[in-house]
Amino acid sequence: MTELNRQITLLSRPAGRPCEANFRLVESPLPTPGQGQVLVRNHWLSLDPYMRGRMMDVRNYAPPVGIGEVMVGDTAGEVILSHHPDFRPGDRVVGALGWQRYGVAEGEALRKVDAERIPLSVHLGAAGMPGVTAYVGLTDLCAAKAGETVVVTAAAGAVGSVAGQLARLRGCTVVGVAGGAAKCRHVVEALGFHDCVDYKAPELRRRLKAALPNGVDCLFDNVGGEVLDALLGRLNPFSRVTLCGAISEVDNPSPHGVRRLLPLIVNRVRVQGFIVGDHRARWAAAIDELSGHVASGRIRCHETVAEGLAAAPAAFLDLLAGRSLGKQLVRLE
Template identity: 50%
Template sequence: MAAASSPSGLRRSIVLKRRPKGEPNADDFEVREDPIPAPAAGEVVTRTIWLSIDPYMRGRLREEQTYAVAIQIGEVMTGETVGEVIASADPAFSAGDIVVGSRGWQTHSVTPGDRLTRISKGAAPLSAYLGVLGMPGATAYAGVTEICKPKAGETFVVSAASGAVGSVAGQVAKRAGARVIGIAGGSEKCLWVQDSLGFDDCVDHRSMDLRRELLAACPNGIDGYFENVGGAVQTAVFDQLNPFARVAMCGMVSQYNQTVMPPGPNLGFVVGKRVLIQGFIVSDRPARLTEWRAMAEPLVADGSLVYREDVIDGLENAPDALAGILGGRNFGKLLVRVSHEGD
C-alpha cells in the first residue's frame, strides 16, 4: 500500500532536555516543533486527545537502565495516548478512528498500526482507556488476582488507594469477598475511598501514628498487600503481615525522586511468616489487559466500577503533571487533555 500523503500543520513535542535531580520540573524538558510527518506503509498518524501521566515515567528519566529503556537527551518523553487517526497507511485504520496505543508527549504521533487498538465510541469515556480500562486497571487486576489472591473474610490492604491503580485493586479485592483497607494521603482522599469506592476503612498515611491506626483498622492482621508506595507505609504494613500473606510489589513512588536509595527493610520475617512477595510488571502480561477491558467495560458503563480522574489541560503542562503525581498531589487518574474530541 502506498504511503499516505503528509498531513498539514506542525507537531509539538516535549523532549528531555536534561536528567532531573530529584523532583522533575519544567526546566528539565523543552518544546520542539516540526511538520506533522506522513505515515510510511503500515503506519498511522494520530492527533493526541488524551495523554496519560504515570509514576513509572520517573524511572525512564534515569540514565541507568531499569526494566524499560531510558529516555535519552533530546528524545520525546514517553506516555500512552488516546488519539484520532488523521492519516493512515495501514488498511486496518481510517481517518476518524479513535485508537489507544500511540506513545509520546506530543500533539501528533506516528505509530505502526499493529501497536494500536481501535476504541468503540460510546462504550466508555475515551479518557477511561488510559486509566480504569487501560494499563492502570489491568495492573491492579493482574496483581490482585495473580499474586494477592484475596479470599472471602481475609484482610486486604492497598496503598495509594485513591490512585488509578490502588482504587481498582481494592475494588477487585472487595468483589472477591475480602475486607479491604486503603491507605491514602489526607482526609478528603480517605473519605472518597470509603464512601465512593466502598472500602471498609481507609488510613491516612500522614497520621502522627500510622502504625497504630493501621493496627486498629486491621485487628486480625493483613493477609494481602498491594504495594504502590514503599517507605514508611511499607514498614507499617510489613509489621502486621500474617503468616502466608501475599504481597504484590507494584510500585515504590516514595523513592522515585530520591538520588540515594534508603536502606531496605529487614526481610527476615519473610522466612518465619512464609510470606510471598512478588514484583510484577503488567507489560509482561499483555493478555490480561484484553481480558480486563472486556470484563470491566460493562462495569464502568453501569457505574459499579468506580473511578476518578484528575485532568490538566495543555501539553505544555505535562512536566508539572508528572511532578504532581510523584509528589502525591493528584487525586485519581492523572491525565493531560491535549486536544478535544472532534477538534
C-alpha cells in the first residue's frame, strides 16, 4: 500500500487545562502486521474522559501516554490484512488502536462485531466500553432492584445515559443530574428518565430534595465534587454508591469534594469505586444484552460526531468541557 497513515500524538503534557497545542497531527508509513497480527482501517474513534488522565505523568490505574506516542483510544473499523486465522479482510472489529487512521493489533486484542444488527459506531458507545461500564456499575455493584430510586450523574453522557436507561428497564425510578436545561430535557424526553436536576441552576440541594422525596437507593456517580457531596445527604439506609468517575476534579485548581462522611456511616452505605477493565469476565454478557436493547429500541443512543482525525483534539476538549451530548465520536476520513 502507498497510502500514508495519519496519527495524532501527544506533543506535550498539559500545564493546567489541556489545549489543542498539546497534540500533533503526523503522517507515517502504514504499519505492517506480523504473525498473529491484523491491520485495521479505523472508521470510528471513541473519545472518553479517561484519556485526560493518560495525558499526565502521574500515578494512575494505567500508564501514561508517552510524549510523541499516539494518543490512546478505542476504535471501530475494518480488517484490511490479516495474519491471524480468526480474522479476514472485511471483518468489522473493535480494538484499542488509538487516534490514527490505521492500526496493527494482536488478534487476541480485537473483538469482531456485527455491524448489521446495530451500527458500527454503537460498538464504541452503548454496546461498547461505556455501555459495559454502565452495566457493571448498575447491575453488579449497585445491584439496582425494581422499585428502588436510582440517581445517575452526568446523565446525558455516554455512560450515564446507558446506566439510567438500564435502571428504567429494571423497574427503578430514575433521576438524572446533568448540566443545563437542554441536557435535562434530553435525559427525560429522549431517554425516559423520570426526572432530571440541572446542577448548574441555583439551589442544587433544595432541588435534589424535591426530586428525591423517597431518598436514593443507588447512586451511580460520574462526576464527584460538590454534586456528589450534595447527594450524600439524600442516601437511604443500606444504599449503594458506585464511583465511576470524578470529572469535576479534573483541571479544577480548588475542587470542593466530599465534605461530610457521617451520612455514609449513619446510613451504612456501601461505596465502591471501579474500573471496567477489571471486569473482563462480564463483557460478553453485557454486550450481548446491551446490543439487544439497542437493536429493539429499548435503549436509545445519541452520538456527537466530529468529522476527520484532525478534529479529534477540539472534540476531546469539548467533551471535557461538557459541550458534547451522548457519545463523543470522531468519524475518520
